Amino acid sequence: MNALWKVARFTATDIFRSKWLPVYTVFFFLIAEGLFRFSGDSGQALVSLTNITILLIPAASIIYGALYFYGAREFIELLLAQPVGRKPLFTGLFSGIAGALGGGFLIGTGLPCLLHGTADDRITILAILSIGVMLTLIFVALALLVAVRSDEKVRGVGICLGLWLAFAILYDGLIWLVLALFADYPLERAAIVMTTLNPIDLGRVGIMLRLDIAALMGYTGAVFEQFFGSRVGFTLTSGAMLAWIVAPFMLALRSFSRKDF
Amino acid sequence: MPPHDMGRHCSSLEMMSAAAGQILRLLLLFSICFACMRTSAVHAAEVRVGNGVDFAAAVAKAAAGDRIIVPNGVHTAIDVKIDKPLEITGQAGATLDGKGKSQILIISAGNVVIRGLTFIRSGMSYVSDNAAIKATGISDLKIENCSFRDNFFGIYLAKSSNCIVRNCSFKASGRLESSSGNGIHQWYCRNSVIENNTIAGHRDGIYLEFSRNAIIRGNKSLNNIRYGLHFMFSDSCAYRDNLFQENGAGVAVMYSKFITMTGNIFRQNWGPAAYGLLLKEIADSHIERNRIEGNTTGLYADGCNRNTIHFNTFHRNGWGVKIYANSSQNNFKDNNFLSNTFAVSTNSSSLQTNVFDANYWSEYTGYDLNRDGFGDAAHHPVRLFTILIERQPTSLILLRSLFIDLLDAAERALPVLTPQTLADAHPRMKPKQ
Known part of the structure; x- marks a missing residue:
């Protein structure tokens, strides 16, 4: 446990010192601050903030996570020569990267939200922040999974980019295709199931439930609202999000434990 | 004796009685001259309910023009017929109870005034429209400061x-449309004034049919089962400064001309068939300075022509405006569209004759190089996704997806499906104040 904490702290300070984290934080701060200042209506600012959270966080987390792991390869090999368990070492690495990125996002986005957000928007802001943190955890875990499995840096980063593209864009295209092809059938349930299988879509729907509640109360939207808005739906989607963190992490941990460095 | 002499020489008592005599004589003259007019109003007597005289007996006993005073307490009143001009005044706590049987007051005479009474329990019926106060074929009825519960x-x-309903409150707790009635219902009425009332829990808050020249202002219509305000075939009516909130289906106005709707608030009407303001076959009307916020559909226009929709604010609605292609020559100018999920939706990409000009669109991304306050590039408020959703509603699940944003961007560059004629050539850079 001690080793885990030490590795995590070292990783986080390392990311901070490399100026990556300050830049990341300031970037989110400027974006959020600018949006609140210039978009006139806090609703519009939150919409844009949602888009950025949902797109940028997965991209940044998965690419930076992989790059950091490749960069830290020698450091990892050095530590493995010491009496340090592989489990605490890997968990420490994950916590350090995810904690640094998640913290940077929370501070960068949270401050402007605190400054400008109205009382009505409080829950929406909370949803955006927590979904941002969840997405960070998920995509750092995915990044480590790819980086552990693939020794070649270029190939690894390429796979990460591909994964991001698939989750962020292609998957939705697939959903749309299915919805268009089977338009004659009632597809509300199918749409819900397909959405739950993609973490970015889960995050998107979670925020949509707050921001577009008026539109969701329409005919089809009501079906989605009934599911995702209910306690069962919330539990299920939170469970799916958690599974999306735990599964890649466990897989990566297993590969890391068995890996021949 | 001329009055100015009198004032100097007589004592005050004599003066008063003489003056009264004078007035009486004058009145006599008037009543002879206008024998058919209601001279009795002048000799108004007071009839008190109580001491063995129940409400119905008091009404029967009263002569035309008398005033009936209803003291504090619950008085049974079932189908009490008011066939002469009366003034019925309730003291604090005075309540007329219909016992859930039939109607409470049935008015068939003009110039009735009802003040300060509470009406409870007119009877629910699937056959007849039982009301706490029903008036048929009369004029100049005035109902003020009354309260209506569970009617x-x-x-x-x-x-x-020429009827007036003012400062009244209505509260019912109906659950089904079929087993509850309307708060204020008008059928074939002229020149009514409905103002400063609060209506909640009825089927329709305010309902007008075949009425003309009504003025509806300052009312609050909340949590009604169906519509906050519902009117059909009622031309030349004005609706000002009302609040319509959380009604089952919002506000529906149909088949009418020359309507003025200004300064109203339409708020939080949610549901698959809920509209902030539903317009069906409305023509030549003015919809101005209203605030339409948080509704599933803000403004829905079906078969509406030549209306002006100016200075309204559409805020955080699912669909700001849904305008069908059978509507033409409507003018949307100087409105603010703020953070609606879909600003404008339509069902056709063919030629649009509706004009959108000088509105503010919070999603507008253009620039203003000449700094005249208007964007230099036209804004097309109908997105591709809006059209896709019209065709395939389930794709709503993809809202705010990057994939959809990319499709939208492609459509904007090379428009195929979105109506190019539906555009705002002068989008504002700042919201219109």
Whole structure:
């Protein structure tokens, strides 16, 4: 446990010192601050903030996570020569990267939200922040999974980019295709199931439930609202999000434990 | 004796009685001259309910023009017929109870005034429209400061003119459309004034059919089962500064001309068939300075022509404006569209004759190089995704997806499906104040 904490702290300070984290934080701060200042209506600012959270966080987390792991390869090999368990070492690495990125996002986005957000928007802001943190955890875990499995840096980063593209864009295209092809059938349930299988879509729907509640109360939207808005739906989607963190992490941990460095 | 002499020489008592005599003589003259007019109003007597005289007996006993005083307490009143001009005044706590049987007051005479009474329990019926106060074929009815609780219909005016309903509150707790009635119902009425009332829990808050020249202002219509305000075939009416909130289906106005709707608030009407403001076959009307926020559909226009929609604010609605292609020559100018999920939706990409000009669109991304306050590039408020959703509603699940944003961007560059004629050539850079 001690080793885990030490590795995590070292990783986080390392990311901070490399100026990556300050830049990341300031970037989110400027974006959020600018949006609140210039978009006139806090609703519009939150919409844009949602888009950025949902797109940028997965991209940044998965690419930076992989790059950091490749960069830290020698450091990892050095530590493995010491009496340090592989489990605490890997968990420490994950916590350090995810904690640094998640913290940077929370501070960068949270401050402007605190400054400008109205009382009505409080829950929406909370949803955006927590979904941002969840997405960070998920995509750092995915990044480590790819980086552990693939020794070649270029190939690894390429796979990460591909994964991001698939989750962020292609998957939705697939959903749309299915919805268009089977338009004659009632597809509300199918749409819900397909959405739950993609973490970015889960995050998107979670925020949509707050921001577009008026539109969701329409005919089809009501079906989605009934599911995702209910306690069962919330539990299920939170469970799916958690599974999306735990599964890649466990897989990566297993590969890391068995890996021949 | 000329009055100015009198004032100097007589004692005050004599002066008063003489003056009274003078007035009486004058009045006599008047009543002879206008024998058919209601001279009795002048000799108004007071009839008190109580001491063995129940409400119905008091009404029967009263002569035309008398004033009936209803003291504190619950008085049974079932189908009490008011066929002469009366003033019925309730003291604090005075309540007329219909016992859930039938109607409470049935008015068939003009110039009735009702003040300060509470009406409870007019009877629910699937056959007849039982109301707490029903007036048929009369004029100049005035209902003020009354309260209506758990009635089927609250006030039902039919074929009447110049009636006023003011400062009343209506509260019912109906659950089904079929088993609850309207708060204020008008049928074939002329020149009514409905102002500063609060209506909640009825089927329709305010309902007008075949009425003309009504003025509806300062009312609050909340949590009604169906519509906050519902009117059909009622031309030349004005609706000002009302609040319509959380009604089952919002506000529906149909088949009418020359309507003025200004300064109203339409708020939080949610549901698959809920509209902030539903317009069906409305023509030549003015919809101005209203605030339409948080509704599933803000403004829905079906078969509406030549209306002006100016200075309204559409805020955080699912669909700001849904305008069907059978609507033409409507003018949307100087409105603010703020953070609606879909600003404008339509069902056709063919030629649009509706004009959108000088509105503010919070999603507008253009620039203003000449700094005149208007964007230099036209804004097309109908997105591709809006059209896709019209065709395939389930794709709503993809809202705010990057994939959809990319499709939208592609459509903007090379428009195929979105109506190019539906555009705002001068989008504002800042919201219109």
